[in-house]
Amino acid sequence: MTEIKLHNTLTRRKEVFTPLDPENVRMYVCGPTVYDRAHLGNARPVVVFDVLYRLLRHVYGPEHVTYARNFTDVDDKINARAAESGRPIGDITAETTQWFLDDMSELGALEPNHMPRATQYIPQMVAMIEGLIADGHAYAAEGHVLFRVRSYKEYGRLSGRSVDDMIAGARVEVAPYKEDPMDFVLWKPSSDDLPGWPSPWGRGRPGWHIECSAMSYELLGESFDIHGGGNDLMFPHHENEIAQSCCAHPSGGFAQVWMHNEMLQVEGKKMSKSLGNFFTVRDLLDKGIPGEVIRFVFLSTHYRKPMDWTAEKAREAEATLRKWRALTEGVSATDVADPVLEALADDVNTAGAVAELHRLAAAGAAGELKASAALMGLLGEELGDWAKAVDLSEFAQRIRNLRTHAIETKDFSELDAAKAALQTAGVEVRMSKDGVELVPGAGFDVSKLETLK
Secondary structure (H helix, E strand, C coil): CCCCEEEECCCCEEEECCCCCCCCEEEEECCCECCCCCEHHHHHHHHHHHHHHHHHHHHHCHHHEEEEECEECCCHHHHHHHHHHCCCHHHHHHHHHHHHHHHHHHCCCCCCCECCEHHHHHHHHHHHHHHHHHCCCEEEECCEEEECHHHCCCCCCCCCCCHHHHHHHCCCCCCCCCCCCCCEEEEEECCCCCCCECCCCCCEEECHHHHHHHHHHHHHCCEEEEEEEEHHHHHHHHHHHHHHHHHHCCCCCEEEEEEEECCEEECCEECCHHHCCCCEHHHHHHCCCCHHHHHHHHHCCCCCCCEEECHHHHHHHHHHHHHHHHHHCCCCCCCCCHHHHHHHHECCCHHHHHHHHHHHHHCCCHHHHHHHHHHCCCCCHHHCHHHCCCCCHHHHHHHHHHHHHHHHHCCCHHHHHHHHHHHHCCEEEEEECCEEEEEECCCCCHHHHHHHC
16 A cells, blocks of 8 residues: 655654554545635645545545545624625625635535534534533633633644743733633624624623634544644644644544644735735636646645745646646546655645646656546546637648738738737747647637637
């Protein structure tokens, strides 16, 4: 069996992955808060852990891997969006959840085995909070319930900071009902105009952190294999998850391996609306950038390194995928190439795997290329509509005729205009003494050819 090694944030080293139960390998990844479209940064962990999911299924068998990724559908951001728009909260969360699923599908992401919504697990959250209070790890105060951080001696192990250092260096909510500035909310009261559920502490709603602890316990048990997410979640979200889960279920180990992907930049800068470089996945799809191209750009950088999205990388990815699809068209997939599998098994080294795909393509190993790319969610039929062959012979003949006319009349204006129009549509015009060749390139948009007919 292929040996998988993963970098464990908790131990700060790469380790051989040994599942708790090889018959049921379990992974939980923090999902989105559904109040708007997913931006590019939201998509990176989806693609990263989709590749890991595919790798685990390849190694252990699809029936032996359980993957859960949640939706946070109760949150102050959602409440604010409802207040702004005047729309019911349920309508907003239903719509944005489907947006997320549709957009991630266009990136080639498989749907997890479980996609729990926080509002479906409120009773389980209440039960977990009651247990924490009973064991002295939480306390009720003024309609709130707070976790007593100093009751968990290993708090800070994941992020590598002591509680006192965190207080000194972090912004913490100061409230008169807190015993300690670091204590965090498990339950908070709801006014009549906000979502709320009955509880022993009054009508209210859960804090963010308790959601994932309750859902992962219900779906994967008190101990499971892998917990993933972006590194912006390491503190406080994941640190808090560990504390409350280990205190609620002291006989379990919660997640054995913690994995965090680095953040995303755009053209070398942090993505920001103020800089005008903030993109949603749908923005790029609507601009004609195929989901497979977005996925390829993501996979070209190792998940533990910052990823820089650039227009040039997208163009190069599109050109590469067109060549690979042409090479593998009509070819049956063989076995996954060992170097590709070895790269993915080495801490999901997608950048190394992409390099191996380039070598397979250069060697003309179409069957291995197709099988190996499929393991990474590339070159599949489901993502291939954008790259379907287009008959450009009509346009090539027009260029030949215009070229002949231009040589005869010494007037190249019509020829130059036709070439410029083709180039605007993303078609490379290659002219030589032997003839004319038109090649769809990066940014090819078949709809723009209509103006040339």
